[in-house]
Amino acid sequence: MEKKPFIKISRLRKTLDGVEILKGIDLAIHKGEIMAVIGASGAGKSVSLKCITGLFQPDSGAVFIGGRDITGMGMRELNKVRSGFGVLFQSGALFDSLNVYHNVAFPLKEKTRLKDSEIAKRVTKALSDVHLKDVEEKYPAELSGGMKKRVALARAIISNPDIIFFDEPTTGLDPVLKQSIHELIIENHQRHGFTGLIISHEIPDIFDVADRVAMLCDGKIIFCGKPDEIVRSQIPEVKSFIHIRDCGKYSWDTSWNDSMGAEGGIKRELDKEG
Amino acid sequence: MLGQIIFKPVGGWFLRYLRDLGGSGIFLLNSLYYSFTPPYKWKLIIRQIWFIGYMSLGVILMTGAFTGMVLAIQLFYVLRKFGAESLLGPGVALSLVRELGPVFTALMVTGRGGSALTAEIGIMKISEQIDSLYIMALNPYKYIITPNFIAALICFPLLTAIFDVTGIYGGYLVGVKLLGLSSGVYFEEMKGFVERADLLIGLYKSLSFALIISWVCCYKGFFLGKGSSGFGARAVSKATTDAVVMSSVVVLIWDYVLGSYFI
Numbered sequence A: 001m002e003k004k005p006f007i008k009i010s011r012l013r014k015t016l017d018g019v020e021i022l023k024g025i026d027l028a029i030h031k032g033e034i035m036a037v038i039g040a041s042g043a044g045k046s047v048s049l050k051c052i053t054g055l056f057q058p059d060s061g062a063v064f065i066g067g068r069d070i071t072g073m074g075m076r077e078l079n080k081v082r083s084g085f086g087v088l089f090q091s092g093a094l095f096d097s098l099n100v101y102h103n104v105a106f107p108l109k110e111k112t113r114l115k116d117s118e119i120a121k122r123v124t125k126a127l128s129d130v131h132l133k134d135v136e137e138k139y140p141a142e143l144s145g146g147m148k149k150r151v152a153l154a155r156a157i158i159s160n161p162d163i164i165f166f167d168e169p170t171t172g173l174d175p176v177l178k179q180s181i182h183e184l185i186i187e188n189h190q191r192h193g194f195t196g197l198i199i200s201h202e203i204p205d206i207f208d209v210a211d212r213v214a215m216l217c218d219g220k221i222i223f224c225g226k227p228d229e230i231v232r233s234q235i236p237e238v239k240s241f242i243h244i245r246d247c248g249k250y251s252w253d254t255s256w257n258d259s260m261g262a263e264g265g266i267k268r269e270l271d272k273e274g
Numbered sequence B: 001m002l003g004q005i006i007f008k009p010v011g012g013w014f015l016r017y018l019r020d021l022g023g024s025g026i027f028l029l030n031s032l033y034y035s036f037t038p039p040y041k042w043k044l045i046i047r048q049i050w051f052i053g054y055m056s057l058g059v060i061l062m063t064g065a066f067t068g069m070v071l072a073i074q075l076f077y078v079l080r081k082f083g084a085e086s087l088l089g090p091g092v093a094l095s096l097v098r099e100l101g102p103v104f105t106a107l108m109v110t111g112r113g114g115s116a117l118t119a120e121i122g123i124m125k126i127s128e129q130i131d132s133l134y135i136m137a138l139n140p141y142k143y144i145i146t147p148n149f150i151a152a153l154i155c156f157p158l159l160t161a162i163f164d165v166t167g168i169y170g171g172y173l174v175g176v177k178l179l180g181l182s183s184g185v186y187f188e189e190m191k192g193f194v195e196r197a198d199l200l201i202g203l204y205k206s207l208s209f210a211l212i213i214s215w216v217c218c219y220k221g222f223f224l225g226k227g228s229s230g231f232g233a234r235a236v237s238k239a240t241t242d243a244v245v246m247s248s249v250v251v252l253i254w255d256y257v258l259g260s261y262f263i
């Protein structure tokens, strides 16, 4: 029997500045599952994340979280849903008037009644999990892009939320760090069993992290399935997006060998994004 | 044809204007509601009092002193024509307490603090810091708007009082030390002419200016990029300029309205 999805997005549409960005998105994420969303830069991944978290009001469609539609919810109810959220914004969105320590401690300080010593312990642990040392006293403006990302990641997961949204958690990091962030996410998932949505460009590494992968293209989800299914997909857009990378153990069958020329454009665009 | 060229843009502008007006009204009501309901973020409120109040002291002392001195010279010139130099004290005090103190304080604080406020909130907006407060199920008003409202309501009357006192002493320096009036006349006449009502008008003015300035400057930052020149550094600089110009104009208009009501 089909399980009831924990997060269900149905026919989500959003127009920004007269341009239709999302043209009817359907996606279902089950409890405890990690869903990866891939897609070209500018495809609308971040916009859909903002619709799912209630920051943007969609033009039409619904977003069910735990069975309740959050679109059109009042602030009070929405806050109840959001108190189970952890979000890593693409830009990090650290509070620039607070230092790293207070940024990471912020969710605990404001939302829990933990003692300061307990908070300090957790912050130190969270920072060492993302491989940051001796930065507690620094302000966000003094950090590199990759360091900001990791501080923001620590802040997003410190309160062990039920649902975590990651908008490109590893963009701008070196391969070693990238690997360790992915391991951190997996480990954290095994321990706390959160439901996750990761927007990522790390193909194929993200396939080790995610239970399922969805691809956003031209405002629609054109593919959704297990990692080993996506690499065998015959949908042309998926094929060309996936197969410009060396997918290692997620190798594809040899029927794919045509139309090399079409990928150049996408690859260039991806490189720009990095 | 004509409709396309004239009515559409004008209509669009008018609709945007109305929406902006409605939006800013709702913003003010929200800000006031959250300002007067707990919990209070004392740390942030104190930080803003330090920023709006303490950091403005220097400029308030300077402008206050020179305003009083200029006022004394001008009034002395006029009063001498009527042989009424003895009224210099009340003249300086009344002008300062009723009018110049609240207005100049408001304009100075707008230039020093209001612009910085808009820029800071605007940058928080474009760097998604406000969004991340929403996501943490926290109320952004509590963290970045109401501390400014509360701090302004506390600081403006105090700064105005300081401005008035420094101005009166500036006038004393010019009138008594320079132009040779007796200091007894300068201060004693003041006691007779300056009434409680005059002080109250000054208080009302400074409180309402505090509201106007924190309203305009916070709103311009909080709703940055709505219908104006998009996002980014450009939008922040435009919002900052708009906020300063608009606060100053509204302060002067409101000063006239209050002044004509209390005459």
Ligand SMILES: Nc1ncnc2c1ncn2[C@@H]1O[C@H](COP(=O)(O)OP(=O)(O)O)[C@@H](O)[C@H]1O
Pocket (backbone or CB within 6 Å): A016, A017, A021, A039, A040, A041, A042, A043, A044, A045, A046, A047, A048
């Ligand atoms: N606040 C906004 N206002 C107007 N357009 C936006 C806004 N945010 C994003 N867009 C547009 O939406 C499209 C998708 O952006 P985004 O979701 O950020 O892409 P990505 O898939 O790389 O995350 C882009 O064309 C972008 O210009």
Ligand SMILES: [Mg+2]
Pocket (backbone or CB within 6 Å): A045, A046, A047, A090, A167
């Ligand atoms: Mg994005």
